[in-house]
Amino acid sequence: xxxxxxxxxxxxxxxxxxxxxxxxxxxxxxxxxxxxxxxxxxxxxxxxxxxxxxxxxxxxxxxxxxxxxxxxxxxxxxxxxxxxxxxxxxxxxxxxxxxxxxxxxxxxxxxxxxxxxxxxxxxxxxxxxxxxxxxxxxxxxxxxxxxxxxxxxxxxxxxxxxxxxxxxxxxxxxxxxxxxxxxxxxxxxxxxxxxxxxxxxxxxxxxxxxxxxxxxxxxxxxxxxxxxxxxxxxxxxxxxxxxxxxxxxxxxxxxxxxxxxxxxxxxxxxxxxxxxxxxxxxxxxxxxxxxxxxxxxxxxxxxxxxxxxxxxxxxxxxxxxxxxxxxxxxxxxxxxxxxxxxxxxxxxxxxxxxxxxxxxxxxxxxxxxxxxxxxxxxxxxxxxx
Amino acid sequence: xxxxxxxxxxxxxxxxxxxxxxxxxxxxxxxxxxxxxxxxxxxxxxxxxxxxxxxxxxxxxxxxxxxxxxxxxxxxxxxxxxxxxxxxxxxxxxxxxxxxxxxxxxxxxxxxxxxxxxxxxxxxxxxxxxxxxxxxxxxxxxxxxxxxxxxxxxxxxxxxxxxxxxxxxxxxxxxxxxxxxxxxxxxxxxxxxxxxxxxxxxxxxxxxxxxxxxxxxxxxxxxxxxxxxxxxxxxxxxxxxxxxxxxxxxxxxxxxxxxxxxxxxxxxxxxxxxxxxxxxxxxxxxxxxxxxxxxxxxxxxxxxxxxxxxxxxxx
Numbered sequence: 174x175x176x177x178x179x180x181x182x183x184x185x186x187x188x189x190x191x192x193x194x195x196x197x198x199x200x201x202x203x204x205x206x207x208x209x210x211x212x213x214x215x216x217x218x219x220x221x222x223x224x225x226x227x228x229x230x231x232x233x234x235x236x237x238x239x240x241x242x243x244x245x246x247x248x249x250x251x252x253x254x255x256x257x258x259x260x261x262x263x264x265x266x267x268x269x270x271x272x273x274x275x276x277x278x279x280x281x282x283x284x285x286x287x288x289x290x291x292x293x294x295x296x297x298x299x300x301x302x303x304x305x306x307x308x309x310x311x312x313x314x315x316x317x318x319x320x321x322x323x324x325x326x327x328x329x330x331x332x333x334x335x336x337x338x339x340x341x342x343x344x345x346x347x348x349x350x351x352x353x354x355x356x357x358x359x360x361x362x363x364x365x366x367x368x369x370x371x372x373x374x375x376x377x378x379x380x381x382x383x384x385x386x387x388x389x390x391x392x393x394x395x396x397x398x399x400x401x402x403x404x405x406x407x408x409x410x411x412x413x414x415x416x417x418x419x420x421x422x423x424x425x426x427x428x429x430x431x432x433x434x435x436x437x438x439x440x441x442x443x444x445x446x447x448x449x450x451x452x453x454x455x456x457x458x459x460x461x462x463x464x465x466x467x468x469x470x471x472x473x474x475x476x477x478x479x480x481x482x483x484x485x486x487x488x489x490x491x492x493x494x495x496x497x498x499x500x501x502x503x504x505x506x507x508x509x510x511x512x513x514x515x516x517x518x519x520x521x522x523x524x525x526x527x528x529x530x531x532x533x534x535x536x537x538x539x540x541x542x543x544x545x546x547x548x549x550x551x552x553x554x555x556x557x558x
Numbered sequence: 559x560x561x562x563x564x565x566x567x568x569x570x571x572x573x574x575x576x577x578x579x580x581x582x583x584x585x586x587x588x589x590x591x592x593x594x595x596x597x598x599x600x601x602x603x604x605x606x607x608x609x610x611x612x613x614x615x616x617x618x619x620x621x622x623x624x625x626x627x628x629x630x631x632x633x634x635x636x637x638x639x640x641x642x643x644x645x646x647x648x649x650x651x652x653x654x655x656x657x658x659x660x661x662x663x664x665x666x667x668x669x670x671x672x673x674x675x676x677x678x679x680x681x682x683x684x685x686x687x688x689x690x691x692x693x694x695x696x697x698x699x700x701x702x703x704x705x706x707x708x709x710x711x712x713x714x715x716x717x718x719x720x721x722x723x724x725x726x727x728x729x730x731x732x733x734x735x736x737x738x739x740x741x742x743x744x745x746x747x748x749x750x751x752x753x754x755x756x757x758x759x760x761x762x763x764x765x766x767x768x769x770x771x772x773x774x775x776x777x778x779x780x781x782x783x784x785x786x787x788x789x790x791x792x793x794x795x796x797x798x799x800x801x802x803x804x805x806x807x808x809x810x811x812x813x814x815x816x817x818x819x820x821x822x823x824x825x826x827x828x829x830x831x832x833x834x835x836x837x838x839x840x841x842x843x844x845x846x847x848x849x850x851x852x853x854x855x856x857x858x859x860x861x862x863x864x865x866x867x868x869x870x871x872x873x
Contacts, residue, residue, distance in 0.1 A: 373572075419673055420673075421677060422677045422680060422682035423680060472687075475683070476642075476643070476646075476683060477645070477743060478744055529573060530573050531566070531573060532566055532569070532573070533572060533573060536565075536571045536572065537562065539828075540837070541561065542767075543569070543832040543835045543836075543837070544561050544564045545561065545835075
């Protein structure tokens with residue numbers, strides 16, 4: 174039990190994954206096992222044996238992947254030795270993708286055997302394993318399935334071409350998880366279409382919930398929702414005050430943008446100083462997405478009134494959370510990369526829904542009372558004049 | 559279960575409205591109807607009485623002199639030409655010492671009115687946020703019945719017309735919450751009008767049935783509409799001048815000039831079915847299959863016959 178357990182969570186300030194660190198220049202000893210894990214220490218602690226464990230238990234899949242990638246980079250740059258065995262034991266694609274994120278920065282593992290532990294086996298582990306084999310430069314890559322504890326070389330079958338394509342992208346420095354996020358968008362668009370056309374949810378455009386969902390993925394659900402609510406709150410609250418300044422609509426939005434920028438800076442810096450986990454890694458993209466929201470809120474309020482603006486904001490957030498949950502729970506980021514036919518399916522369903530004439534769910538509620546037979550309805554009595 | 563079926567079969571939903579009636583509309587016709595200024599010119603060309611236009615405003619430079627002129631005008635309405643759902647519509651009841659009088663709340667300064675016009679011209683209310691034209695229209699003097707109903711603003715009558723045949727009608731009555739505007743989204747009361755008798759049959763606001771005006775307590779049901787037949791004839795005539803199948807025609811009854819068309823709407827709201835307790839989908843299906851008479855009076859009679867026919871959903 175000399176295992177040096179490195180707790181990796183967003184709590185620990187770590188080297189940012191953005192800046193490619195130089196590969197270790199000093200010739201290092203090779204030895205020991207390194208485990209990428211997403212389970213809590215209680216679940217694996219005793220069985221780990223003499224291994225170093227890089228761990229992230231962050232609830233969001235993408236946050237987990239980034240934390241693992243950061244930790245792995247730091248470990249390879251500063252650790253006492255190069256691991257002889259690297260065991261990727263995460264419940265979804267987070268571990269394998271973290272490994273690819275590291276490879277994208279030019280880090281190779283020539284003396285390491287990579288073992289990808291997959292609880293269910295299947296296409297995802299095989300294909301990602303194949304990509305890892307092509308880009309990591311590892312001595313060997315093995316996929317361990319439920320009925321194959323010893324492991325076997327990845328066999329992506331017909332997806333070999335796809336794996337070669339993604340491997341090429343990684344080798345040229347394309348961040349694969351960002352690519353996955355981009356390719357998720359058509360599937361999320363389908364979710365929004367279902368929400369709007371089949372249920373009747375009001376949202377800020379079709380694209381609104383999608384980009385907010387992607388922002389939630391990088392910030393984590395909790396902080397994302399807090400930021401969203403804060404921005405809608407500022408939009409609604411400040412309108413009253415700004416009305417007294419008698420500004421034109423364009424200038425009003427500019428003032429709101431200023432307020433949002435200040436507020437988000439305060440959130441990031443204040444959160445980091447107070448040691449709130451996660452806020453310091455917000456990044457530019459989710460900030461821009463959230464700040465962009467203020468214009469929609471402001472013009473919706475002007476155009477539709479406070480009630481409808483709030484309902485639209487709530488609808489947008491609700492659909493964004495559904496999208497977030499889909500990407501996160503189903504690991505859509507890895508899945509669309511491995512199964513691009515999902516896009517064909519979602520496009521087909523979108524076309525079908527777009528041609529659908531039926532009632533939206535909320536319209537049943539809306540017309541329910543009006544469809545009552547006159548007899549069994551408490552119809553207000555006609556007042557005599 | 560039967561009610562679920564009834565909703566599905568007889569009521570028109572947004573998906574079906576957009577597919578059947580909006581997607582087939584020509585772009586030219588939509589542009590005509592979506593711009594209130596071009597609608598007004600079009601209606602005048604066809605000899606259909608509309609509310610008088612006092613001024614238009616397309617440039618920021620024209621705003622200040624316009625507001626100075628308006629201070630002497632009396633009551634008027636400011637509208638964005640390409641606005642939707644009543645956004646940016648201001649009702650101003652003349653100018654006093656403290657400023658312009660508005661239906662709800664204290665007087666509004668001339669500077670505030672100018673600022674609003676500047677917002678309108680910059681396109682804060684227009685579709686796609688494109689620069690827009692501000693319209694200033696006369697405030698009409700409503701008939702006594704309507705005046706009693708709607709103390710905050712002028713209540714207009716939305717008449718749903720399909721292929722030139724009036725199908726359903728609803729009064730939209732401004733409230734304190736809607737700031738006098740007649741838009742149901744903003745909190746106005748919708749009152750269903752019997753197409754045959756012109757009597758108010760049912761009133762709703764925000765999903766609740768009402769019998770009286772929520773602010774004043776004036777009873778809203780069982781009242782006859784002024785100049786009902788003339789209003790229907792006018793709506794049928796106005797709709798026939800535009801190459802769109804489904805149209806919402808907004809009609810106001812002026813005390814002296816009689817019924818006037820205020821505007822046309824190519825995307826009529828569907829709440830009119832709730833305030834009338836009548837689903838319109840099956841009515842439109844029936845109308846799609848019959849020859850439409852050329853005579854306006856016969857078209858109105860056809861609409862009234864359909865409205866009262868026993869095969870109507872509820873009925």
